[in-house]
Amino acid sequence: MFKRLIAKNFRKPSGLFGHYIIRFLKKNQIEYDEMESLLKLNKHDIVLEIGYGLGKGIYDYSKKYDCTFHGIDFSRLMYSKALKLNHENVNSGKIILLCADFDHYRFENDSFHCIYFLNVIYFWSEIQIRLKKILSMLKQNGKVIIFMADAECFKDIKQSEGETIFYRHSIGDVAKEMEKTGFKTIETIEHTKEKKCYYVIGYKQ
Secondary structure (H helix, E strand, C coil): CHHHHHHHHHHCCCHHHHHHHHHHHHHHHHHHHHHHHHHCCCCCCEEEEECCCCCHHHHHHHHHCCCEEEEEECCHHHHHHHHHHCHHHHHHCCEEEEECCCCCCCCCCCCEEEEEEECCHHHCCCHHHHHHHHHHHEEEEEEEEEEEECHHHHCCCCCCCCCCCCCCCCHHHHHHHHHHHCCEEEEEEECCCCCCEEEEEEECC
């Protein structure tokens, strides 16, 4: 039961267990630091992070780039933490944070130059549906950056009978689904420290 609650809270942190999960989310800093060189943002770009968690990635990037940063996360706990951290830029309009479910929230087509997300794809059973939505949201020549661990990293995780918390996606399968969806020039870049972890990049062209 305890492991089940922890697993559910990785997807949508809340309450006491949500505060426990925060300690793990802080470890994403390495990935945010590495991703910076992949963003290649231009002045006035409009950027979206799906599943911003504590809001630290948006916080760091907003200090370095003259861009508008949007974020969407459906955890009330994460929203409150990210809002507190980024309150100055939220007040100025440079950062726009939403507390909503990405699957149900309607974004306008051709809205973003860059969309990125870290460790989110494991909670998506059908990834092509989300990839199609992301592709429609990107401007021409815009890009998506996905950070994820390969399915092999989850092979020893036991899940509750009749309930799937983590969906296992291989890097190869994700790249193929991106290609089917219409993404071009797909790249996979290995994490410098974590084995079998990758940044997968695709472009709308």
